Amino acid sequence: MLLLKKTLLTVLLPVLLQACAVQQQQLNDLAERLDYASPESTLLALQATIPSQRDRGQYLLNTGLLKSITGDFEGAVRDLQSAKDILNSLQAISVSENLAAATVNETLRSYDGSPSERVLLHVLLSIDYLMLNDLDAARVEVLQAQVVMNELATADRPVGQLASAHYVAGLVYELGGELDDARISYRKALNLMALRDMTPPLSLQRSLQSINWRLGMDEGSHRYREQFFLPVGPPDPDMAEIVVIYWDGVVTSKRGTSTSVWAPQLNQIVSLALPYYPPSNYVEKPLYLSIAGGQHRTETIEDIETLAREDLGDESAAIMAMTLARMVSKYQLVDSVKDQNPGLGMVANFFTLLTEAADTRSWNMLPSTIQIARFSLPAGEHPLPYPLGAESQQAELTESKLTESKLTVGAGEKVVLFVPGVSKRIFSYTQASP
Amino acid sequence: MKMRIYLAIILSCLLVSGCGTKVTRIETNETVDLSGAWNDTDSRLVAEEMIADALSHPWTSNFAGQAGRAPAVIVGTVRNFSHEHINIKTFVADMERALVNSGRVVFVASSEERGEIRQERVDQDLNASEATRNAAGQETGADFMLQGQINTIVDAEGDEQVRYYQVDLTLISLADNRKVWIGQKKIKKFVENAKVRY
Numbered sequence: 231m232l233l234l235k236k237t238l239l240t241v242l243l244p245v246l247l248q249a250c251a252v253q254q255q256q257l258n259d260l261a262e263r264l265d266y267a268s269p270e271s272t273l274l275a276l277q278a279t280i281p282s283q284r285d286r287g288q289y290l291l292n293t294g295l296l297k298s299i300t301g302d303f304e305g306a307v308r309d310l311q312s313a314k315d316i317l318n319s320l321q322a323i324s325v326s327e328n329l330a331a332a333t334v335n336e337t338l339r340s341y342d343g344s345p346s347e348r349v350l351l352h353v354l355l356s357i358d359y360l361m362l363n364d365l366d367a368a369r370v371e372v373l374q375a376q377v378v379m380n381e382l383a384t385a386d387r388p389v390g391q392l393a394s395a396h397y398v399a400g401l402v403y404e405l406g407g408e409l410d411d412a413r414i415s416y417r418k419a420l421n422l423m424a425l426r427d428m429t430p431p432l433s434l435q436r437s438l439q440s441i442n443w444r445l446g447m448d449e450g451s452h453r454y455r456e457q458f459f460l461p462v463g464p465p466d467p468d469m470a471e472i473v474v475i476y477w478d479g480v481v482t483s484k485r486g487t488s489t490s491v492w493a494p495q496l497n498q499i500v501s502l503a504l505p506y507y508p509p510s511n512y513v514e515k516p517l518y519l520s521i522a523g524g525q526h527r528t529e530t531i532e533d534i535e536t537l538a539r540e541d542l543g544d545e546s547a548a549i550m551a552m553t554l555a556r557m558v559s560k561y562q563l564v565d566s567v568k569d570q571n572p573g574l575g576m577v578a579n580f581f582t583l584l585t586e587a588a589d590t591r592s593w594n595m596l597p598s599t600i601q602i603a604r605f606s607l608p609a610g611e612h613p614l615p616y617p618l619g620a621e622s623q624q625a626e627l628t629e630s631k632l633t634e635s636k637l638t639v640g641a642g643e644k645v646v647l648f649v650p651g652v653s654k655r656i657f658s659y660t661q662a663s664p
Numbered sequence: 665m666k667m668r669i670y671l672a673i674i675l676s677c678l679l680v681s682g683c684g685t686k687v688t689r690i691e692t693n694e695t696v697d698l699s700g701a702w703n704d705t706d707s708r709l710v711a712e713e714m715i716a717d718a719l720s721h722p723w724t725s726n727f728a729g730q731a732g733r734a735p736a737v738i739v740g741t742v743r744n745f746s747h748e749h750i751n752i753k754t755f756v757a758d759m760e761r762a763l764v765n766s767g768r769v770v771f772v773a774s775s776e777e778r779g780e781i782r783q784e785r786v787d788q789d790l791n792a793s794e795a796t797r798n799a800a801g802q803e804t805g806a807d808f809m810l811q812g813q814i815n816t817i818v819d820a821e822g823d824e825q826v827r828y829y830q831v832d833l834t835l836i837s838l839a840d841n842r843k844v845w846i847g848q849k850k851i852k853k854f855v856e857n858a859k860v861r862y
Contacts, residue, residue: 320861321857322823322857322858322859322860322861323859323860323861324860324861324862325860325861325862326862366743366744366745367744367749369744369745370744370746370747370748370749373746373747373816373818374747377747377818377820380820381820381822
């Protein structure tokens with residue numbers, strides 16, 4: 231009876247774990263197809279899968295994102311809030327999951343998101359709430375993002391510190407008339423980009439200068455004017471201000487690499503598997519918008535390809551330590567079985583090889599970059615043609631895919647356009663009249 | 665023996681599964697803090713404090729003395745500036761109920777609510793009998809507007825958080841913009857998140 235149980239376990243466990251690996255591979259394939267398949271079909275395909283309880287956070291992040299970019303903002307908020315609850319509940323160290331990671335593999339941990347993903351979750355929720363015309367709820371997410379960033383902050387590295395989160399915070403504060411807080415957030419975004427050696431977008435500089443001017447901080451305006459060579463003046467009361475948040479591409483999915491070698495001294499095959507990011511094939515494609523005779527171009531404020539690799543790099547020491555611990559525990563397991571029965575020892579060795587798998591889970595439907603633009607438009611109705619840039623996509627665009635083909639703006643209004651590149655749609659929020 | 669231990673560890677790790685849902689009914693005034701976030705107890709405490717404070721001040725009697733009737737109040741904007749998605753309507757509804765039941769205040773429909781009422785009145789104009797029809801232009805105008813906001817300060821370090829909530833409500837006279845009552849309730853919580861889970 232005991233032998234039967236052992237045999238069943240030996241056969242079933244690797245099969246179960248391989249099923250998980252296959253499901254993750256399917257998810258990675260779906261994410262990679264997102265750049266050219268419709269997000270609606272990707273969402274349906276994703277919803278047809280049944281994620282394990284420990285992968286539920288990752289599943290909800292992806293369904294929430296897909297709902298956001300297809301305009302189902304209420305559904306997106308539901309999924310992303312559930313994902314947030316799950317991720318928050320998993321921040322405590324799990325005894326059973328650590329034991330499983332040390333004896334079987336890392337995929338037996340519940341998915342709790344990388345530092346950047348935890349912040350980006352709030353960024354996306356802020357955008358979703360804005361598109362639902364709920365500025366107060368967007369502000370809640372902005373504050374929660376700041377709490378998470380404060381928790382993640384370290385003295386030596388900008389782990390989980392996102393310029394895009396500060397930019398969206400500045401925007402939400404600005405839309406709510408909280409100019410002091412907006413100024414602080416825009417400056418934090420600027421400082422973070424400098425820390426990461428990124429060129430700050432003109433829109434960010436314009437936002438900061440505009441706030442300085444409105445706060446009457448001429449000294450600050452003067453300094454930024456000299457630093458960024460931008461003309462500065464009071465906002466034209468007859469013009470509307472347009473802020474574009476553009477998501478370009480789909481972030482690279484993690485891959486796993488595994489090595490199995492015969493160790494003669496140990497008289498066993500030892501195996502280890504580690505996650506890695508392959509080199510990115512992403513080529514930055516700005517969005518060009520031609521409105522009211524002006525050409526406007528987005529610029530990158532967040533490079534998620536880089537953030538994903540930074541997060542994995544920060545985790546690598548812990549992953550390596552756990553992999554070594556697992557190698558030792560598996561060796562001891564095989565060794566003890568072999569002492570009792572050499573034949574069963576071989577089976578046990580085979581079992582340890584089959585169960586070794588890298589944790590390749592990530593929020594893999596995020597964009598490769600977050601880009602922004604800010605410009606003024608005269609009050610009135612303007613045709614809003616979808617992207618003039620991204621030449622390769624131009625041919626695929628059809629009028630029927632646009633949620634808004636015309637943009638109507640009033641004098642002094644602020645309008646936020648959310649443009650997820652993969653869904654080829656434009657969503658908007660217009661600031662309520664003061 | 666060693667192998668059994670390993671197998672037991674692996675099995676126990678793999679077979680961790682949730683137990684069935686268990687529901688226990690509790691009193692609505694019983695305090696249950698689960699996450700440390702704003703909950704029904706906070707909402708109730710704010711409502712109780714604000715009601716007691718609002719009724720202990722002379723603005724109602726002053727108005728009744730001058731106008732010869734109970735003041736009519738309309739609920740304006742109560743904004744959530746906190747770190748949490750708080751349902752403000754619960755304690756505002758509690759306040760409305762207590763103030764109306766006290767007989768010293770009349771509440772009129774808010775701007776959100778009256779749209780539907782006016783629509784119904786238009787419908788009555790077309791479809792209701794003369795005897796039961798309610799005419800337009802007979803609404804009670806509000807004398808005061810209730811406005812407010814919830815603010816929070818969160819100080820977090822590692823697994824520990826101090827959450828400070830401040831709820832401010834103000835009654836403003838629509839006749840002359842005077843603030844006739846200002847209510848304030850502060851709540852402070854120390855939240856320790858678990859460092860280890862099973």
